[in-house]
Amino acid sequence: MDRIKIVGGNKLNGVIPISGAKNAALPLMIASLLTDDTLTLENVPHLADVEQLIRILGNHGVDYSVNGRRERQDGAYSRTIHFTARNIVDTTAPYELVSRMRASFWVIGPLLARMGVATVSLPGGCAIGTRPVDLFIDGLRVLGADIEIENGYVKASAKGGLVGNRYTFPKISVGATHVLMMAATLAKGETILENAAQEPEVVNLADCLNAMGARVRGAGTPTITIEGVTSLSGARVRVIPDRIETGTYAMAVAMTGGDVILEGADGNLLSAALVTLGQAGAEISETNSGLRVVRNGHGIMPVDVTTQPFPGFPTDLQAQFMGLMTKAKGTSHITETIFENRFMHVQELARLGARISLSGQTAKIEGVERLKGAPVMATDLRASVSLVIAGLAAEGETTVNRVYHLDRGFERLEEKLTRCGAVVERISD
Numbered sequence: 001m002d003r004i005k006i007v008g009g010n011k012l013n014g015v016i017p018i019s020g021a022k023n024a025a026l027p028l029m030i031a032s033l034l035t036d037d038t039l040t041l042e043n044v045p046h047l048a049d050v051e052q053l054i055r056i057l058g059n060h061g062v063d064y065s066v067n068g069r070r071e072r073q074d075g076a077y078s079r080t081i082h083f084t085a086r087n088i089v090d091t092t093a094p095y096e097l098v099s100r101m102r103a104s105f106w107v108i109g110p111l112l113a114r115m116g117v118a119t120v121s122l123p124g125g126c127a128i129g130t131r132p133v134d135l136f137i138d139g140l141r142v143l144g145a146d147i148e149i150e151n152g153y154v155k156a157s158a159k160g161g162l163v164g165n166r167y168t169f170p171k172i173s174v175g176a177t178h179v180l181m182m183a184a185t186l187a188k189g190e191t192i193l194e195n196a197a198q199e200p201e202v203v204n205l206a207d208c209l210n211a212m213g214a215r216v217r218g219a220g221t222p223t224i225t226i227e228g229v230t231s232l233s234g235a236r237v238r239v240i241p242d243r244i245e246t247g248t249y250a251m252a253v254a255m256t257g258g259d260v261i262l263e264g265a266d267g268n269l270l271s272a273a274l275v276t277l278g279q280a281g282a283e284i285s286e287t288n289s290g291l292r293v294v295r296n297g298h299g300i301m302p303v304d305v306t307t308q309p310f311p312g313f314p315t316d317l318q319a320q321f322m323g324l325m326t327k328a329k330g331t332s333h334i335t336e337t338i339f340e341n342r343f344m345h346v347q348e349l350a351r352l353g354a355r356i357s358l359s360g361q362t363a364k365i366e367g368v369e370r371l372k373g374a375p376v377m378a379t380d381l382r383a384s385v386s387l388v389i390a391g392l393a394a395e396g397e398t399t400v401n402r403v404y405h406l407d408r409g410f411e412r413l414e415e416k417l418t419r420c421g422a423v424v425e426r427i428s429d
């Protein structure tokens, strides 16, 4: 199993290219199931989760081809991938495939809308809470689906097709918003989704669906209206830049000090996190090519944050921000409101000398002057990168074990950091 070895202490200086967003690429890829035409996606990141979803879509009959796989001078991949679901050969998504990645459950929406039937295993994914699928099931039922749960599978059918309706999410869910929006594009009549997720990835998907001929309005606001159409066509769509990767590297620079351009980053996609980082002492400015993050001289200031759905501070940056706060000049508090079990990084950060105590959903972090390198264990995708951030500022050597979590969501992490002066090395046994 691969490990990442970090020797801390160096500042980051240089350019880090920001990849396409994993969390946008996945639903866009799944949208290819809605049409027998070709959906071409540009700027698809090269990540384990993307490869896994390609396998899952292949099982349903989606052909794909990759081009534009040009290695840019800066070493980032920018892949263009064509997806064609000419014939859906299988409407079942089996446990062996779905259990590895929660987002693969989302195929239920397009399969049901196009084929009138879908059988999808209950999902797996990061161990960050129970993450049920009740909202997907309630919402699809409101659109006229019959749904049963049997032997670990969700069996959905809508023989006469889905029918537009009004659905108010009792709780904001990114995935359920994606799924109901996709399903409603091919339903009869109008669907109104209220209390919908407003994340930029939802807007990217709505733009994609509209480019395919759907009629979706209001994405990016709490109310999304979808007028059903009888069929969708192909389209060419670009995956937005990864706001979580952007925020992660911005926090890494805030942690080590230095001066880095995050090339291709879009600050509008993570305003709340950037404001917080500014309060913590980083200077952030827009440049022609992206965002510039600088921290010189002065130390890291403690800032309290609470995770919220977009446009609030994202839960996917919570662990990284905690990594940063471990070295703040004072005490900060981080409250997690989205997932109930998303503090697994706390114990591992403590191994590096961090002083953190938990009380319910709030972590109290007393900043320390020095962290010291140690072997640590990656537990989930975002938690593992918080250990990298801490390791970059720890004295001596930190080894992050189980880096397959990182490979799910961070494209060429060690290469991007090394090019900015960090000492980071992958060790394959």
Ligand code: UD1
Residues within 6 Å of the ligand: 022, 023, 024, 026, 102, 103, 129, 130, 131, 132, 133, 134, 135, 136, 137, 171, 172, 173, 174, 175, 176, 201, 315, 316, 338, 339, 340
């Ligand atoms: C997506 C992101 C993930 C991010 C999360 C919140 C992708 C691939 N993943 O995950 O990185 O951390 O949004 O921003 O885009 N819930 C229910 N019932 C449901 C569905 C969700 O109770 O049927 C709960 C979840 O347990 C969680 C909360 O709603 O507590 C938010 O989850 P959701 O927004 O659905 O997260 P994902 O879409 O899985």
